[in-house]
Amino acid sequence: MKKRYYVAGGLLLIVAALLFFLSSMVKNYLVKNSPGLTGRKLAIKELHFNYWKAAVSAEGVVLYEKNQVDSFIAFQSLTVDFSPWKLLHREYSFSQISLVEPQLSIEQYADGYNFSDLIPEDDSLAVAENTSDQLIRFSLYNLKMTGGKIRLYDQTVENRITVSNLDFSLPLIAWDNHQSTVGAGFHLGEQGTVQVNALVDQQKQCYTVDLSTTDVQIKPVSNYLTDYFDVSSIRGLLTSDIHISGSLADLMNVQITGWGKLSNASVIDGQGETLLSVPEIRSRIKELDLKNYAFNFSSIEIDQPALAVTRGKEQTNVEQFFAPLLAEDTTQLVQLTMEKGDQQTTSYRVDTLKVNRGSLRFADHTLNRTCTIDLTELNVELQNLSDSSTRMPISFNTKINKSGRFSGQTMVNMQDPFDFYLDGKLQNVDLVSFSPYSEYNIASPFTQGWFSYAIRVKMANGKLQNENDIHVGELEFGKKTGDKPYVKVPVRLALYVMKDAKDNIDINMPVSGSTDDPKFKLGKIIWGAFVNVLSKAALSPFKAMAGLVGTDPEKMEYLNLAYLQDTLENDQLKTLASLAQIMQKKPDLLVTFIQRTNEELEKEKLAVKLAKANYMAEQNVVDLPTDDDSKFRQFLNAKLPAADSLDVEVACSKYIPDNQLNQAFVELLQQRNRMISDYFAEQQIPAGNIYVGVADLENLPDEIRRPEFKVEVSLK
CATH class of the missing domain: 3.30.1330.60 (OmpA-like domain)
Incomplete structure (x- = not known):
């Protein structure tokens, strides 16, 4: 009788010892055989089984890269709590899954990824077909991740992105719950933060996502644009608050609203020069409807943009910037074909587009000496910009080289370029600033002169009406230079015979014609009038x-x-x-x-x-x-x-x-x-x-x- 108790006690002792050492045995087995199981080296600091709570916890886990030195994926601790009693109701349930400080390194190469060897062959993914009609029940509570970090490296464009302080929370997801909420937050780059909150309503088959960003650097996008633009860097800090709603049944049925701003933005071209800098760009999204390809913005405002344009012998720096895109062979582009009845037209609309206190510096290097023209305090307001706009008003005003000012209003028809209206005034422009042009064209510098020009253009129903009022005050030329003039017109002689009693030049030149005439060029007529103005000068008043x-x-x-x-x-x-x-x-x-x-x-x-x-x-x-x-x-x-x-x-x-x-x-x-x-x-x-x-x-x-x-x- 006693012998029987000894045997039972011995068996219990062996089972207890086995359970006690099981975690160590499993850890040692996984670590030792990891190269054969995964093809990678695995390290586990601690592995514990809690039999009373049906929980597993692991600490200090590292799965290495193929070089067995660098970490591919690692985490400080992982805790999984299983609820075995729910198996009585045929339900797989976890009361908690907690992941602390996971780190993942993803690298992309021309021929694949750093994890390509971990992906099974296609045939190995085949599974036996489940013919059972029985519903699989599951529930997952308190899924949390804290302190995560993801390093992304794209070798094809030499781009690196780091996501840090990644926190993720999913309170409940289950086979029968009607709604699930998800929250995530992380740092992106050196100072950017991202916060995501989502609600999934399975009963209504819809979802909503609230996405907010703060000071996220857009510079990592630069390397992906070099095939389309001559750009070395695009910088800026993105702050936004976006609301996304969509349908689970129709993945293309997505609507986006919200606002965003880009601060301290700049575009550095391929030569390392700053092409454009903008302290702040703000946008309010009325609705982006991805299903109907409709993109509507309430407003877009650009504060103090500074554009630097240089003109060389071959092209401008702006043309060079867009050269890769313009050189694209459009005949080789992939064409999307849709079934009959599925054709979709893209539409866009911006209620208000504003440019506030902008500046533009134009440097012309094609002359005998460089001429610089500065537009400052540039303000532009545009209303009702859309793909179908028929009457789109635009107002503008700017200073030119400190003393001059250009202002006016125009009306543009996006569907008919010959339905056009312009009323503009150029006032008090100091011609001395444009002396490099006069030296190049007529081999004489402007030594004084003020230029004003009022232009009114109306084109409609195939007809043109144009008024040009030009005033040049106190225009004088200096001594002839040794340059060979580009324009052969004897401007200096014309000045001698065309001066008026008031020492001013005033020209009112009306122009009319038909826009259907292929030989008609308004610009040529206006330039002829400008040459006439330069051919008149006034003597000292x-x-x-x-x-x-x-x-x-x-x-x-x-x-x-x-x-x-x-x-x-x-x-x-x-x-x-x-x-x-x-x-x-x-x-x-x-x-x-x-x-x-x-x-x-x-x-x-x-x-x-x-x-x-x-x-x-x-x-x-x-x-x-x-x-x-x-x-x-x-x-x-x-x-x-x-x-x-x-x-x-x-x-x-x-x-x-x-x-x-x-x-x-x-x-x-x-x-x-x-x-x-x-x-x-x-x-x-x-x-x-x-x-x-x-x-x-x-x-x-x-x-x-x-x-x-x-x-x-x-x-x-």
């Missing part, structure tokens, strides 16, 4: 007004200055007094003073002045030293080794910091402007009759690079 004050008109055209001069002298006061008398007799006259100088020489002399001031302050000297003062030269040499081997202007320019010199130069220009304004204020001349400004020093012709005020007149 002071010749007609000199008799009012009995003075030499040439003295009133220029107010000559000395380098570094910042106060008015007697001769200059006399000239200004004559101008004041003219303005008092002609109250509608607007007198403009445009300051010019040789910036390089002015800064050199200004550097000497600042250096002498520093010398006097440090050495406690009262008398201003001469340029060749030995003590002053010793001072420079102490501040700038080998300064005694340089000209004093060069030495001082190297000694004075650039920022200090630039600031002093700006202050000098401002002081000169103030002395003019203050003088006329003392003479009780209305402020609206005076304009004082600075010329475009960067594009100034050499022959007028001297310190002076160019005095011009026009009507207010």
Whole structure:
């Protein structure tokens, strides 16, 4: 009798020992035989079976890459709690599955992935057909993942993406539950965050997804665009709040609403130059209907975009940017064929499109010297943009090279390009900025001139009505250059015979015609009118007004200055007094003073002045030293080794910091402007009759690079 108890006790002891060591035995078996089971090396730090809770937990699990060094997939811990009692009701149930700090590395190569060897052959996937009609019941509670990390590497385009702090939560999914909720959040890139919350309604066969992102960097997209654009990098931080709803029964039945913004966006072209930069782009999505291919936006706003366009001998940088896309052989593109009745038309609509305070810098390198044109404070508003728009209004305004302004309204028909309306005004453009064009075309620079142009175009029903009002004030050319002119028209001779009594050029040129005429080109007509404008010039207006004050008109055209001069002298006061008398007799006259100088020489002399001031302050000297003062030269040499081997202007320019010199130069220009304004204020001349400004020093012709005020007149 006792022997029987001993045998039973022994068996129980053996079973208990087996269960106690089972986890270690399984762990050792998996680790030891992992190369044969998976073809990969496997490491497991801990493996535990909880028989009372029917739970399994594993810690420190790593499945290595084929090189047996790098980690393919790893996690800190995995806990699986099974609910065996529900098997009595023929239901497979898990009360919890928890995964902590999983890490996955996915790499794509030209011939496959780093996990391709883990995928079974196609034949091995075959399973026996289940002919049973019995319903499989399952339930999964509390599926959680915390602290996940995914590393993605696409070798084909050398692109790397890291998803970190990945958290995932699924409270319940079961064979009979009507709704399931899913939540996930993770970091994408260095500072981006993504949050996803989804609701799946199995009873109604629909789902909703709320997706929000914060500061997600779009730079990883760049490498996938090189086949279509000449681009090295596209940057920007994406922040969005998107709502997605769809049908489980019809996967294409998806609607998307919400908003998004892209901050600090920029496009770097293939040459490493910034083509476009945008502080912020905002968009509100009215609805994106993927089933009906309908894309509707409430608004798109672009703040302060800066576009840099350069024109070379062959093409512009914008053309080069789009060259790969334009070179695409469209005949080789894959064509999608649909069954009859399944044809779908794509539609789009943007209620409002705005560009706020944009800028465009155009640099033309095809001339004898580069000409730069700056459009600033560019504002564009477009309404009702769509594929079917028949009357789409657009308004715009911008500054051109600081002094000029271009504004207007237009109406565009997206279905008929000859249904068009434009009313635009180009005002007060300084032609000196366009001197490189005149030098190239007629071998003469613009030395002064203001250009205004009002254009009205109406095209409808095959007919054109066009009005062109052109005004050029005070247009003058400098001496002929040694360049060979591109345009053979004798513009300078025409100026001599076409001047009018008011020294202005005013042209009103109406144009009419039929848009059905293949020989009709509106641009050619407008360009002809522009050439005519350039063929007319005005002589100095002071010749007609000199008799009012009995003075030499040439003295009133220029107010000559000395380098570094910042106060008015007697001769200059006399000239200004004559101008004041003219303005008092002609109250509608607007007198403009445009300051010019040789910036390089002015800064050199200004550097000497600042250096002498520093010398006097440090050495406690009262008398201003001469340029060749030995003590002053010793001072420079102490501040700038080998300064005694340089000209004093060069030495001082190297000694004075650039920022200090630039600031002093700006202050000098401002002081000169103030002395003019203050003088006329003392003479009780209305402020609206005076304009004082600075010329475009960067594009100034050499022959007028001297310190002076160019005095011009026009009507207010």
